[in-house]
Amino acid sequence: MIPDTIPLPKDIIRPPETVLVNITPQETRVAILEENDICELHIERNSGHGLVGNIYLGVVRRVLPGMQSAFVDIGLERAAFLHIVDILEQKQKPDETQRIEHMLFEGQTLLVQVIKDPINTKGARLSTQISLAGRFLVHLPQDNHIGISQRIENEEERLALRDRLNAMLPENASRGYIIRTSAETATDAELKADMDYLTKVWENICQQAKTCRPESLLYQDLPLSLRVLRDMFNDNTVQILVDSKQNHQRMLHFANLYVQGAAEKIHLFKGERPLFETYGVETEINRALQPRVNLNFGSYLIIEPTEAMTTIDVNTGGFVGSRNFDETIFKTNLEACYAIARELRLRNLGGMILIDFIDMTLPEHREAVLHEFAKALSYDRTRVTLNGFTSLGLVELTRKRTRENLNHVLCEPCEVCQGRGRLKTAQTLCYEIQREIVRESRRFDVKQFRIIASPQVIDLFLDEESQSLAMLIDFIGKPVLLEVDVHYSQEQYDIVLV
Template identity: 70%
Template sequence: MLQQPIPLPRDLPRPKEQILVNITPQETRVAVLEDAVVQELHIERAASRGIVGNIYLGQVKRVLPGMQSAFIEIGFERAAFLHIADVLEQRQHPSEPQRIEKMLFEGQTVLVQVIKDPIGTKGARLSTQISLAGRFLVHLPQEEHIGISQKIEVEADRLSLKARLEKLLPDGSPRGYIIRTSAETATDEELRADVEYLSKLWADIRHKSQHLPAKSLLYDDLPLAVRVLRDMVSDHTEKVIVDSTENYGRMVEFAEAYVQSAVDKIERYSGERPLFELHGIETEIEKALSRRVNLKFGGYLIIDQTEAMTTIDVNTGGFVGNRNFDETIYKTNLEATLALARQLRLRNLGGIIIVDFIDMDNAEHREAVLAELAKALARDRTRVTLNGFTSLGLVEVTRKRTRESLAHVLCESCPVCQGRGEIKTAQTVCYEIQREIVRETRRFEAKGFRILASQSVIDMLLDEESQSLAMLIDFIGKPISLSVEATYSQEQFDVVLL
């Protein structure tokens, strides 16, 4: 039986936040702080900017009827992926199943928008339903209806906003829009400015699509420093502090045109100490790359990220409660809920997340932990679903994945262990070397052998494994010499025939 997702509470009081923007020619970094604690980190590098939101004139490379999908060339090394569920006609008529082979053919050009960045070995994911985000509205130029954010719950407010927008739309223009939550406090002038901006943007995209060749970029989403003003600034934002004079000017200019409420919140930082260092962000970044997250009262989390899912293990560690063991477990699990919700945002972990809380026998304790986790997850800007405890005592969380995690942005697989997180022992390598020499003896006539290996392996052969090496020399009847290669990792070795 499938578990029903646990609803996340809405309208929780949110703490005031500060947004720090650190800009260099190579990258832009944004940190979101709540009560002076880092909650989110966003990094965009000039050499590898994310492409979510970009619009391309794609060219169909291959149609796969069996998977009801197609691969679309958009100018990158890996072809992008388009599924039938993301084709406009199917989205408009979900109850009428379509066939992708009747919609697309190889070589066809098609207007597509990226909805997921390339991740790992997977290409970008596309949609043929175009959406253009503004400050208060999302424009759906291929649609003819007005939708309203589900976060606007009062029916009277929903009807009022829809009526106001309908009056502002020019006759004959596309009437597909989604009213964002931020529009609740927007004036008619602000809404009109958003409509004009989005209409001009769509007209420009259409013009380019008729004159540029296939695989051309038609629309590039705003850079991160400006997207901060469009997507992150809210009534809860106290300040947006930026450490670049040039970009400060650009952000103020954009805010004056599209985000009037943010103009007075933007500040230029001119202190001597680096902005991120002053607020301890650099230290938090280092911590966010570690497997272990220490909790305040002695417990800790172990976070392991794989391609398929992320697992989070909760441990009591050195925490000793004041009452009994059950109470200690309960308090540790409660503390872990806040920490793991923060880590999901901080590390930008997406997909399936499995949480292994410490086993609790008390049903009330389990319910209280789930309720606290739901509150903590409700503050996330990204869509999150939460399921209850399984029969094995695990909690499943899913978080929408739209960009690479922090670790994937900042790190790469270790060249020594190839991403396994561990290496073979020197003793294991010694035995591999000995087996290799026996194989080589049977294949070739050699006068002797020279072993090239790391210092630790050579030391092992000369010390603990000296007897087994002597037995090998006696067995093959040929001399073996040893040589240290300082550049070799512990797993690397070569057997040279003499």
């Protein structure tokens, strides 16, 4: 049974926001606090800028008719992926059945834009429909449609904005624009300045495309410190604290040119302790890398991201409540709604997400939990689709994935367990080594075997498994020597044939 989609409320009152911008020569980190609770974290390292929004002159390397997709080289380590639904001609005529092999050919140069960063082993995802984001407008230079942000709900205001923009457009200009939410309070002069800026950017890209070699980067989006002002600043932003004097001036200059009302909220942080430490962000980052999230009164969440999906389990833990059992479960699930919504944003978890709330017997409790969960998710800037309870009692949602989650940015798989999160026990290793020695004794006629392993494994051979080792020696008729290497991990061992 496919659960129904639950609409997210649009008329919520967003809490006040504080934006913290921590800048070092190596990286820029931005934390967004809602009522002193960190809910978003963005990290951009100088060694690896995010690619979303970048425009390249790509080369088609392979066309895959069976998948209706193509691999395009844009000068990165892995070829990028282009699906037919992201090709401009298909977007413009969605009702017509088209074939990618009739649109592209191998060796063709193509103007493409990254719409998803490379994630894990997957290359970047591309589109041939170019969009250039400004403060108030998103320019679609290959289109003639004027769209308006869905967050602007008043129909009269939507029509007025469309008419204002149409009146500013020159006769022969491209009329492809999306009016952003921030345009609600923009003056005609500000809209015109934004339009002129984006037009110049597009003209520069077109000029470079004629002269640059294939696989060249033609356009790169603003650095994170300035994208904060362009994309995240809103009426709820109380203050923006920056801990770099040079970048404070740079942000002020950008705000005065493009972001109305932001300059007076940008302040240079002069605290004795580091900015993120002062606001407890460093502690929250370390907590967000753990699978367990403690809630009030002893209940907790377990968050497990995998390649295919993320699973979240809600547990009462030590919370027994003060009333009946149903009320205890209901209260735990309600608290979990806001904690889960916050963790999705903080950890930047995307794709399919399955949530195992504690089973509720009363239908009104299930409805109330879904209502609160939809409300909690509505604060998210990223597109979220929430479904109801499945027949198995799980809540299913999808969250648009455009960049790697926090764990992938800050961590790497453990070289000992290879990212499994578990190690084979020393006893398992003892038995594995013995089976391998039996195999090798049948293949090779040697004088003796020498086992080189970690202290844990060798200690077990000398103690609890000494009898099984003696039986092995009798069985193969060859001596087995033991050697400790303190540099070996628990799963690492060598069998030397002498």
